Structure formats: structure tokens, C-alpha cells
Amino acid sequence: MATPPFPLVLSFLILLSLSSSANSYPPRSSKHAPRFLGKFSHLHQPTDQKYETRYFEQRLDHFSFADLPSFRQKYLINTQHWLGPSRLGPILFYCGNEGNIEWFAANTGFVWEIAPRFGAMIIFPEHRYYGESMPYGSREIAYKNASTLSYLTAEQALADYAVFITELKRNLSAQACPVVLFGGSYGGMLAAWMRLKYPHIAIGALASSAPVLQFEDIVPPETYYDIVSNDFRRESISCFNTIKESWDIIASKGEENDGLNQLTKAFHFCRKLDSSEDLSDWLDSAYSYLAMADYPYPADFLMPLPGNPIKELCRRIDSCPDGTSTLQRVYEGVNVYYNYTGTVDCFNLDDDPHGMIGWDWQACTEMVMPFASSKNTSMFPEFEYNYADDEERCLKDYNVKPRPTWISTEFGGHDFKNVLKKFGSNIIFSNGLLDPWSGGSVLEDVSETIVALVTEKGAHHLDLRAATDEDPDWLVDQRESEVKLIKKWLQEYYDNKRATFTA
Template identity: 25%
Template sequence: MAIWPAQWLGLVLLVSVWGSSAPASLLRRLGEHIQRFQESSSLGLGLSPGTVAIPKQGWLEQPLDPFNASDRRSFLQRYWANDQHWTSQDGPVFLHLGGEGSLGPGSVMRGHPAALAPAWGALVIGLEHRFYGLSVPARGLDMAQLRFLSSRHALADVVSARLALARLFNVSFSSSWICFGGSYAGSLAAWARLKYPHLIFASVASSAPVQAVLDFSEYNQVVSRSLMSVAIGGSAECREAASAAFAEVERRLRAGRATQAALRADLVACGSLNRAEDQAEMLGALQALVGGAVQYDGQTGAPLSVRQLCGLLLGGGSNCSRSTPYRGLRRAVQVVIHSLGQKCLSFSRAETVSQLRVTEPQESGVGDRQWLYQTCTEFGFYVTCEGPRCPFSQLPALPSHLELCEQVFGLSASSIAQAVAQTNSYYGGQTLGATQVLFVNGDIDPWHVLSVTQVLGPSKSALLIPGASHCLDMAPERPADSPSLRQGRQNIFQQLQTWLRLAKDSQVRGGI
């Protein structure tokens, strides 16, 4: 089942302007903003008639429960196709997997893997993840439906989509299918090769956190280290300024109602900061803001780079007053909310819970309810800041994260811990047994510590790019790209060349 709409660009330009600003939500909104900015900017370069083929949007009818043949319910899963470089039916297919958000036409038009397609005459297809974007089952997001949302269900979709798309596009049986993905979708790419090696020839997994973890305290440890990296504009003074800024925020929270009111105005909060739980939400969101500057450092569309953030925190000079870091953090908040198109930031825990309980899908949103459900039932990934190496507020954040799973879904802390352990047991964590997978990471990206950064064997490759942030290798190329990033992309190209040569040799041997 395929649908080809005449107008698609409007979908690219949608930017979420929700008021929710829980820590994880703010990071996800930054990621969505950057993705949409890059897609709209790059696609806009070639929209004059005849200059570039418009990507095709289609829909596949997928079983809601692929593990129960007697269940006849189904949903429509969206995909995008770019066949402008596809030279023959036996050419390779680059399957770009979507993750925890909407997948737009830019996934098959610009950046990686689309930039790699011309060299091999590849067909590029982007597959949106079930329950995200427009690929949401008709009955919505209630608990009865969400039990069909998991990485295992998503991998089953990859299998049925791969078979259906091969028929739809008349792809040769001898064609090599290579999965690409970034972040959670990068994990899916690696797991697709692990679980279905007879259908997926190889995978490129960018910034893929294949190790599930309940307490992700290492996230802020990497943020702290990256804030001191001179190569990206950080310094020891910047790291200390970040600590001083958070200390000043906490001092003002304790100083009384009048000072709290001034703090609320400084940080453009939508409501009061009287409740302890709302104060914790605010501190967590500020940590996410600083973490986002590191996670998305140097990316087109990112509101703040590490260099810019450090410039704000240090006030542009060496003789900084005690209040300079606080004023810099306040300015950083203003920059980010302006970039996201929001008037204020909500730090209300009650509002966060209320929004996460909404079961109607948000077409232009990033799927907060769905992703929270996946973290509660599979991955954890809860960013905390309790150790001495964390430069931010020392708060017992893990109980708050676990309580959110209870408040929204009724899931206990023990069940979440058990789910994380089961995920690692099922996929193998950082020692997964898949071959012909290339793991690509940046060493300033906080998520690289949950990925694979060392070569595990002759057919289990890993690439760690100095100074690169989260999924930066997948972004469109720019003149300002660092030599290490350019070399990293060249290494990806060479690995694909090796794999596809292997596939061709295998076909020749098989035909003799």
C-alpha cells in the first residue's frame, strides 16, 4: 500500500512548541529542533523544478502484533524513498531506520546515508518507527496499545518492511540491504544485523547506546570532561563556572520568596517555583540545557555550542565576578527558549505528568509519552548527577525518574530494573555478537560510553571520532567540518566499500 502526496515540505518545517520542559523532554526537543533545521535547510537548496527528485512518501500495512499470527489488527507505517541514484535492480539498498521521533524526507535526501548513495547507485529508504510521527496505530497511545511498542516490535517491522519494499521496488534477490541509524535507531540498526543476518547484510550504527542502564550518571561525567576540552572551546575555568552558576541558582532557591520570584523571571519560568518537586525539575532542565550544548556541539541548528556556552558563563573575560556565571546561565536559557520558539519554560512536575498521560498522538511532537514508556520497559537511560565529578546540582534524581514511570504507567521501580537487565541479556549489551556492524561515535558525546568504541574482531568495527558530538557523522557535510570528522566519514565510506566488494565477490562465487 503506497501513497504519494503532492506536498511534503510542510512536514519538514514543523517545530514542536510544547511547554513541557522536563529534563529528558528538553534534550529531545533540542534534538528535534536540530534535525528539522538541518532537513529544511538542506532540502531548501534543491527544490527548484527539475533540480532534484522529490522523495516519495509511502505507507506499509504492518501487523500490530507481529508475534501473534491470529491477531489481525494492523497499522500504517510511513516510509520515504529516494531512487534518484538507484541505477539497477541489483544495486544495494540503504535502509535508514527511524527512532523515537518523526522521520521526514530529509532522512533520504541529505546527510548520511543519502550522501553515500551515489557512489554505489543505492536506493535509499527511510522507515519511520512504529508509534512515532505519523506511524501511530488508530487507537492511540493507551496502555493496551503501548504493549506493542518495543525495540523487538520495531525490528519485526524492519523485517516485514524489508520484504514488502523489495517486492514493491522490484529489488533483486542479490541486492545487499544495509541498515543505518543514529542514537536509539543506531542500536536498532546493529540489532537488526544481530537478529536477522540473513536479511540485513551489514549495518552502520551511529552514536548507538546498545548498553541499557538504569542510572546513567556517566552522562554528566562526560559533559563535565567535555566542558574542559580546549579543542571545542572548553576549559577548566568553564567547568568551574558551570558549577558556580548552579550553586548560585540553589542559593537563590533557598533565599526566600522574593528571591525565588526574581529567579523565576530570570529563568523565564512559566509558573512558580514554590514546590520542591518543581525546583528539582528546574535544576534538571538546566542540567539538560548544559548537557545539550555538549551533546549537540557544533551541529547546524544547535542553539549553543560548548564554545558559546563557555563564553556566556565566563562573561567574555578573565576577571569575572561571582554573579557572572549565573548571568551567563540565564542568558543561555534565553537563547535556547528563543531557538525553540517558546515563550517560557514549564518546570511543573504536575504539568509534566499530566501531559505524559495524554493518550492522543501529537503529530508534530517528539513522542514524549512513547519514549518514556520505552525507557520504563526496556532501557532506563536516566541521567543523574549524584557523584563528586558532576559539576551540577547534587540531587537524588533516580528516584524521581522511577516515580515518573509509576505515576504515568503504574510501573514499579523493580520492574524497570528487571526490564533493563532483560534488554542487555536479549541483545548482549556492549558485547553483542553481530558481525559486519560499524559503530561510529564522537568522543565528546555523552552517549558514547554506552556504545561500542573498540574493535571487537575482524568483522566488528568501531570508529571513535575526536571532537565529534552526537550523530555528527550523519549530518550534512559542511566546509567547517573538522579534519577528524572528514576522516571519519572517509573511514565509513571505506568500510562500506569493503563490505559491498565482499558481497559482489560472494555473488560471483555463488554464480560459478
Template identity: 30%
Template sequence: MYGMFRPPVSDNHVNTLPEKWFDQRVDHFNTSDTRTFKQRYFINNKYYKTGGPVFLYLDGESEAMDFIITDGAVAKYAEQFNALAIDLEHRYYGKSVPTVDLSVDNLRYLSSEQALKDIEQFILKLTDSLSLANSKWIAFGGSYAGNLAAWLREKYPHAVAGSVASSAPVEDRFEFSRYFGVVSQVLGTDCTNHIRDAVHQLEDQLKTPEGWLVISKQFNLCTPLNGTDQPSVQLMWFNLIMPFAVAAQHNGKPGVIGVQQVCKVMANDGMDDRSSTPLRRWSKLHKQFSKDECLAYDYGEAIKAYKNISKTSPVVQIGSRQWTYQTCHEFGYFQTTGLEDSPFGYRSVPVEYYLKQCVDIFGKQFTPQFIQKAVQTTNTYYGGFRPNVTNVAFPNGSLDPWHALGVLEDLNNSTRAVYINGSSHCLDLFPPQTTDPQELTDARKTIAKQLQLFLQ
């Protein structure tokens, strides 16, 4: 479904603004390296008035989509503040790939440090080329890009007057078992009890070859299950529990099967099939989630796809190889079922599953010790839960599992946490809907007030 990486913030939007290109250095920290690449960006000047601010939306681990600055929250704020709205694509994603391919050697230029320097240089040079010397810049970002928005204010405070870091998991974790812990809390006791029953039934089926055939049929596996192939079984587990994670993380977004729908299926609520078992209900939910496509779970085939370094590779084009590299090289964020009371199967998806991927995709140098040190270094450099920042708003939704790694309390008088009950991952950045909870509507007003303070 989502392969081996965190489900990104995504939308079926088609970009409508004309593409623009910025000459960016491949390596900002090597003065002898003069190579450059074209970094893509979009500009919406619909609401801009001379002297108004510049609202810069930072894309993260996926292709740039201009809907945030044409229809989303940044567009709404731009209208309110007469701002110029700009959307900047992250290096190595979408059309902003600086190297001929994505070999491990070429991926060394993919890091948050290089990305932050990209943003600073972009701001300085566009300020000059567009005559924006009298305009203050505000950075916006969601999820990993929310981290960048906050860290930009920390490392380059001269570049932006403030930042809005939505759903930003600023505390990196080697093993993020709390992710599925939050999912359990969001789904509630009754729902997770039904899930737990289904998981126990699946575990029983995994014990025999006859059970493997049942699983293959019930969950429409693309190939018959071999229960002795542990990495493939773990990949299957990951994909099968994703509907529950997506329901919590993306609840309330268009086209998403949300918490209420998931729990209704698992409870057999309103259904006539009295013979239905928890496992059959899980199977039904999976088929809704997968839209009846067969489930590809073969670990070897997945690794083969992720090892394809071509820029035209499907795994590269959707950003999966790149994001997996960033998790192995810098962030961790490995979403495991390592909590002892996990309803999703204790250690059905262990941290070793992710560590094996890092080695199998990128090489034996990506040892557990290497990754643990990298995560520790990142937290030390940026400050983890307590980045040294001023003028930053940190919105987080209570339904979003990533809020467990976010800033949930004010850091100082100008750096405020905006905790939104009933909201999900980055939902405050999406276009307002009539179904939005009142807390989300109020949060957007609070963010607007923070913007007003940043621009004083």
C-alpha cells in the same frame, strides 16, 4: 525546553520525497492478531542503478525526516555506491501510529522487538515487490535507531549484509549518571568551575522564599517558583542544565549553541558587565537557549500533558510520550546528576525524579524493580556493550555524552569501532560541512570502506 525526554536528533527539514505506505502487522508475535497499520517510508532512487545495493535509513524516536537520504550521509553513500536509499519511520512515531490512541494498553506494541520485526518484514517484502533479489541491504541508524541497526544485524542477519550504527547507546542503564559526567569533561575544567559557582548560587537562592522570587525573575519562569514543590524544582533543574548538555551532545550542528559559545558566556569573556555573577551569566545563557520564552517547569502540568493519550496531543506528535514509555518499559537511560563531583548540583536531578514520572504517567506497575528488571532483560537479550554481530560499523563522537554507552573498541574483524575526536551525536550522518573537523571527514571515508567490505 525538551520536556522530560532525551533531546532527539532533530532538524527543521521539510520532507520533499513522496510518502509511501507499507502494510505492517500490529503484533508480529501473536498469530491470532491479524490487525495491520500503515507504516510510512520514503524512497530516493536518484543514484540507483539496477543491481546496486539498498541503503535503509531507520528513523528512531521522532517523526521521519527524509533529509538523511536526500542530503545527508546516506545520500552521499548512495551516490558513491549507486544505491537505492530508503527511509523507514518507526512504529508509533510520526504518521506510523498503529492504534487509535496511545493508552498504556495500546503502547504494549511499542518495543524494539516489534520494531526490528517491522524492519525485517519491510525488507523481505520490498525485496520481492521491487525486484531487488540481487541487491544487498545495508541498515543505517543514529542514536536509538543506531541500536536498531546493530540489533537488526544480530537478530535478522539474513535481512541485511551490514549496518552502520551511529552514536548507538547499546548498553542500557537504569541510572545514566555518566551522561553529565561526559558533559563536564567536554566543557573542560575552567568552564565547569564557572558552572559550579553558578549552581552553588542557585542552591543558596532555593533556601528562601526571597530567593525563589529572584530565580523566577532571572530565569523567566512561567509561574512564580514554589521551592517546596520538589518535583517541579527538579524539572526546573533539568531544563536549566540542558544548555550545557545540548552544547556537548549537538556541538557543530546548525543553529546549536555549542561548547565554545556556552563556555564564553559562563566565563564572561568579552563582556563589559564587571558586576556579572556566575548565576546571572547562567541566566543569560538560558535566555539565549530558550529564545526568551518563559520556562514551564510545573511538574503537575507536565504530567498532565504526558498523560494525554490522543494522537493529536502535542506531546504525542513530537514523540515524547512514546519515548518516555520506552525508557520506563525497556531502556532506562535516566540522565541523573548522581556523580558526587557533578558541577550541575549533586542529585539536583536524581533517579527518583524519573521513577516518579514512570508511575505518574503510566501507572503504579512501573516500579523501580520492574524498570531495573526490564533494563537487565534488554541488555541480556541484545548483549549490551558486546552484541553478537558481524559487519557492523559503530561511529561515536568524543563530544557526545551517549558514547559512554557505545561500542568504542572493535568487536571482531568485521565489526569496527570508529571513534571520532571532536565530533558530536550522530554528526557523521549529517551533510558534510566546511567546518567539519578532519577526524569527521576521515571517519566518513572509513565508513565508506566498511560499506565496501560489507557489499563484497
């Protein structure tokens, strides 16, 4: 699901079409929603985890009997610590997101670290239409048009996982081995939804930073950008105000005769900007990703960043000498995200060369997430959500109309707490309140078995990252709580199996 922001420095940057809120430059009624992190999946992939890379032959359409070509789904497997079928060794299964599966494996150290404690097998399957798991044999054909892309849905991806798990367990004579699902961001949504749709396949799910409620009118559309804005406001009011003031200045400068050249030089782009909106999009992405990756220690999850990167960005903005222009302050600050190492001479704004990002298709069909920016509480330009704008764009790009109510029809969302209390179990929704996606997730316990683990200073699925010596106590405690809950699920499963066997 999902959508907010997601360089190399930006070679696949998915730009957001944000406009200024100056009176002379009225805001658009809507814009592209922010992206998740999948766009970074071709970057930062070194990993010391040991796994075998294998492929599984998948049906293209699980919900028809049409004679369609199959495709090879890539997956990573590690059985180093697995107890095996005779001892009912569990299977830890990460629901692959919108990108290369190696990146998610490298950035989900928690699963690798707990596998020895449970004697577990580890599986990381790749999501269809991403990485190497391309129907029709190639990305170019798979992404050709709406007809070939029509099988890129969350429902088909979940069916892939269900079929894969079933066949894997059968081939290993491990039908009785319990499966625990994991996922972060869109992958977290898939993990939660899979536990609900296929309860016989997996005994529980850890859904980290999973905005399963970011649809229709379930949460206010301003929530995402309000959280990003609050992350900056809590560090520095002056920093917040500088960023808020910059959008009108950028738009005004872009209308001047030599304005685009001046903006290009001021922000050190490698080629001349086509419009001031390109610069605004570039800054919007940086601020949003910084909120998602506002980790308490240095990390290169997206880009090489210092610990508490928003604090560092605001320190740079605020420490500029008196008389420094707003644009120069913003440039100094945004370098924390785009050039913290100081090795980049100029910045690129190149978009995806194929113009067919998989998530764009998903956002144009079923992953319709309303976003807006409020005038009073947001540091971003004001804009309202307008479904008609989404429909117009999607008809232009793919000749399809979005289905904004489908996800809540398929997976639920309205009256979520009461429904899950009656029909769901064994799901952990973990969120950090610094993460802008937390506003669309489950932040309160639903029942004794559907639990919300919320941390005030956590960012985007920080709990799934590998443990470090710099982890704060609250993060260590959060992960230990997750382990205890998973252990409880497994023990209950084993107790039930033992009772059935001895009855």
C-alpha cells in the same frame, strides 16, 4: 533505546527531575534519565532531498497470531540513483528513531550523499508510535494506556523493518539486492541490533552514537554526566565551577519568600516558575544538548547554534564583568542554546500537553538506562541511581514495572566484545568523544569486521550529517573510512553471489 536529553522554544520540552545537592536540600537518589534527540523531530524539517512518501500496512503484533488491527507505517523512498534489481542495486535503509521520519531524513545527509556512489535506493521508514505511524488510528488512542502502548518496543520496531524490507524487495523483484543499515542514537542501536537479530536481511550496519551498552551495570551510571561535565571543563574551569555552584544557589533562592518570582525574572520566563527544580531541569537539558551538539561549525540541528557552542557559552559566562552574580552569568551563558538568534523575548517551560511521550513509555518498560551524577567529577548535582524510584514513577504513570535486564537479555551487552567476536560481523560503531552517549557505546574494535571509529572532537552522530565546506579533515577522513568499509561489504556480497552463480 536510549534516553538522555532531548523549544516552539520548548513546547515539547521533556523536563528532567533534577534536584540540588546543597546540604539543606539533599539530593534525590535518582532522576529521569536524559533523552535522545527525538523530541526535536517536529522542528527544523526543511529539506532539499527528493523522496516519495508512502505507507506500508504493518501487523500490530509480529509475535502472536491474535486478530489485531494493522496500522500504516510511513516511509520515505528515493530510487533516483538505484541501479535496479537486475544489477543488484543496494538499498540504504535508515532505522527510524523516536520521532517524525522527515526530521531524521533531513539530518542524515551522509546517506543521501553516498547513494549515487553506490547506485543505491534510499529508504527512511518511520518508527511505530511516532510521527504518522500510529496504531489504532490516532495518537490519542495509541497512547491511551499500557494496553494500547504495549506494542511500542524495539523488538516490534525491528520486526517492522524486517517485514517491510522483505515485502518491498519481493514487490520489486529485488530479493537479491543487498541492504545496508544506518542509524544514529537510538536509531543506531536499532541498526546494530537488527544486523545481529536479522543477519539475513541486511549485510551490514553503520551505528552512529549508539549507546548499546548503557544498560544494567555494563558501564558506570556516572559516565553520561561525567562526559557532559568534561566537555565544559576542557573549555574553562571557571565556567565549569560557575555552573557547579549555581544549583545550590537556585535551590536556596527558590525557598525564599519571593524567590520563584526573582528566578522567573532573572531567567526571563513567560510565566512564573512552579518550582526551582523546573529551572534546574531547563538548564540541565541545555547543557546536555549542547554536549551532544558541540559541532565544530554552526548548525541548527536542535536549535540555531554557533560552532563550538560550549566554548561560546563558557566565553559568555567568563566574560561577564567582575561582580556579576552566578545566576546572571548562567543566564548569559544558557542564552547560547535557547536564544542564540536573540529573537526570543521570554522562555516557556511547557511540557508535552498529552503527558504521554513515547520514549517515556519505552524508558518505563525495556529501555532502562541507569544514570547518576558523582560529587567529585560532575558539574551537576550529585545523585545516585535507584531502580526503585524508576519503578515507582512507572507504576504511577503507566501501571507497569520496568524490566531492567530485558535489553541485555534480548540483544546482549555483557561480555559484549567476546560475544560479538564470535557471532557478529559487519558493524561500524562510530562515536565522537564529546558526545555523552559515547560512554555507552563500543569504542574499541571487536574484530576485523566489527569496527569502532572514534574521533576525539566528534559530537552526537556528526558523521551522519551532510558534508559542509567547514568540515574538519578528521571528519572527512572518518566518513571516507565508513564509505570504504561499506564498499568492502558490498564487494564481498557481490563476489559471493558471483561465485554462487558460476559454481
